[in-house]
Amino acid sequence: MSRGRTARFLNIQPFGIEKAAAAAGHDPDVLRMENLDTDIAPPPSAVAVTREAVGRRDANSWLPFTGLGKLREAVADQLSEQTGRAYNPATEVVITGGALSGLLSTLLATVDHGDEVIVTDPTYAGFINRIRLVGAAPVFVPLTVVGSHWRLDLDRLASAVTKKTRALLLMSPSMPSGHVFTDAEWDAVAEACSAADCWLLYDAAMDRILFNGLRSRHPASLEALAERTITLGGVSKNYRMIGWRVGWAVGPAEVMRDVALAATYNTTVASGFGQLGAAAALLASRDGGDDGVAAAVAEWQARRDLVLRELDGLPVVEPDGGWSLLVNAVALGLKAPELAQRLLQHGRIAATPMTEWGQHVAREYVRLVFATEPVERLTGIRERFRAALR
Numbered sequence: 001m002s003r004g005r006t007a008r009f010l011n012i013q014p015f016g017i018e019k020a021a022a023a024a025g026h027d028p029d030v031l032r033m034e035n036l037d038t039d040i041a042p043p044p045s046a047v048a049v050t051r052e053a054v055g056r057r058d059a060n061s062w063l064p065f066t067g068l069g070k071l072r073e074a075v076a077d078q079l080s081e082q083t084g085r086a087y088n089p090a091t092e093v094v095i096t097g098g099a100l101s102g103l104l105s106t107l108l109a110t111v112d113h114g115d116e117v118i119v120t121d122p123t124y125a126g127f128i129n130r131i132r133l134v135g136a137a138p139v140f141v142p143l144t145v146v147g148s149h150w151r152l153d154l155d156r157l158a159s160a161v162t163k164k165t166r167a168l169l170l171m172s173p174s175m176p177s178g179h180v181f182t183d184a185e186w187d188a189v190a191e192a193c194s195a196a197d198c199w200l201l202y203d204a205a206m207d208r209i210l211f212n213g214l215r216s217r218h219p220a221s222l223e224a225l226a227e228r229t230i231t232l233g234g235v236s237k238n239y240r241m242i243g244w245r246v247g248w249a250v251g252p253a254e255v256m257r258d259v260a261l262a263a264t265y266n267t268t269v270a271s272g273f274g275q276l277g278a279a280a281a282l283l284a285s286r287d288g289g290d291d292g293v294a295a296a297v298a299e300w301q302a303r304r305d306l307v308l309r310e311l312d313g314l315p316v317v318e319p320d321g322g323w324s325l326l327v328n329a330v331a332l333g334l335k336a337p338e339l340a341q342r343l344l345q346h347g348r349i350a351a352t353p354m355t356e357w358g359q360h361v362a363r364e365y366v367r368l369v370f371a372t373e374p375v376e377r378l379t380g381i382r383e384r385f386r387a388a389l390r
Helices: 017-024 044-053 069-083 099-110 125-133 154-160 183-196 253-266 272-286 293-310 336-347 381-389
Strands: 093-096 116-121 137-146 149-152 165-171 199-203 229-234 247-250 324-328 365-369
Touching: 017 336, 044 272, 069 093, 069 229, 069 247, 069 272, 093 099, 093 253, 099 125, 099 165, 099 199, 099 229, 099 247, 099 253, 116 125, 125 137, 125 165, 137 154, 149 183, 154 183, 165 183, 183 199, 229 253, 247 253, 293 324, 293 381, 336 365, 336 381
Parallel strands: 116 137, 116 165, 165 199, 199 229
Antiparallel strands: 093 247, 137 149, 229 247, 324 365
């Protein structure tokens, strides 16, 4: 007997990625650009440490619930270098089963039913629906295209703040757009957080994947945001360690106590051997090794640049970082799902429509992930587009 869905799931929709992947099947001729994967290997040191740790007793325990001390210390050190703020690994760092598990725990610790959380449009659908799962409402601030790059609408950001605003949830570089916050945008975020007296939840999962020499600015490096920022991070993207499912949440001790409780009663703990591998990745560059990030970013930029060259003249927005870019289907006279269908059927490109990844802006776009296919396979993508648009 069916008793129906609970109310919290009434507005929850699938990503759309799984539908695009299923439609693509296993045809080797299809460019797999629908899912945020990469073919670039994780750091060798992380792989070696993880393999050695599997089966060891010290890597096969529930404890400590908030994560291994070695990893908490590595995370605290890395964030201190980025922000200039000291972090206590014992009271301000919680290790989680991936950054997004940490995000759900952080939302549970910072917002209540009926509160509002400001996000960009477009943004990651996983942000939007986690906000809804905790009973809060996403409030969308549009990204606009300025000179072929994404920029945040600062006037709309200021007007989005209400008495119900409890957090801003932002990412830089952002998924799926590749938008990287400028100094002026971070200053506006600081003003918005001050006006609302609220938290900034900052997803830093891709903060090292920046193109054209751009430098990352961590918002907690701003005095106005230092005590308001909770950083969500992980090894999935910067370090190409998708399957490890190890992340973290870091912020002021006053709120991290509740984040730790939420994480403990949600996933309990990330795998011990995975945490040791994650620590090895973070410590590689510090200890004179090579974490592979610079080489990976150079390769991803080469792929991005190829796609931009081949699609020159089409309504493509240039990403300043990350693993994906967006194509405006409406500017081509199509709806996003229709463009995605044409790309697959006639161009042999698997792509995901951004229908559920925002409010008004996102639904006009289709996402292309350039992190999975090598340059050799991406070459000729213009002809595939031409076939799809005939």
